[in-house]
Amino acid sequence: MIELTPTQRRAFRAQAHHLHPVVSVAGNGLTPAVLKEIDNALQSHELIKIRVYGEDRAQREQILTTVCSELGAASVQHIGKTLIVWREKAQPETNATGTPAERPKRAAAKAKSAKLLSARRGISSLNKAADKKPRWFPAPPKPSRGSDR
Template identity: 55%
Template sequence: MTDNTLSTKEILALKARAHHLHPVVMVGQQGLTDSVIKETDAALTAHELIKVRVFGDDRAERIEICNALCEAVDAQLVQHIGKLLVLWRKNLEA
């Protein structure tokens, strides 16, 4: 996980920016696959802030997927509401 932890103010600003976004990555029945990780990584590189939809009714499993995905792509969880995750990763190329 990145060492530059977001402040509460930054999280609120990112939540506001993410409000109008649509999910760009879907985690389906296969769970966290290599292709999901690659797609998430590419989306974060392109947009810095994305929404991910995790299908499945098991909340604990969704949290596990969220944690594993954040670790795999070195992103921070901004918000988790139901089956939607908002992830952020600083774009180092900007």
């Protein structure tokens, strides 16, 4: 379990103020599936709110300590039925050269599919008419407010 300084805790509380709960713990309690969802949410967002439906405050405290100890997270705040938890994102995996491992780029796949689609339609990838005219037009000059009053 990570310990936070009061300054860090205050900053995280301020960041979490506008967040909505991303995981709910209901009648079945803290099941392995719920714990896995909390882990996924922490990997994605670092700072999350968890809503616990239950009247017993001691049970909510137990859920908070279990989440923090099993997932290596820090407890930021427990207010009412809402728990705020933080865990630093894991660094991306690096390959042998020390650079981050590359993931396939969606933009490249979209560009390739757009190129294939335009080729099917008979549109060349370089539109000559679009190359001749600029994409933006400058605004006309504003009249000066001289001393001609």
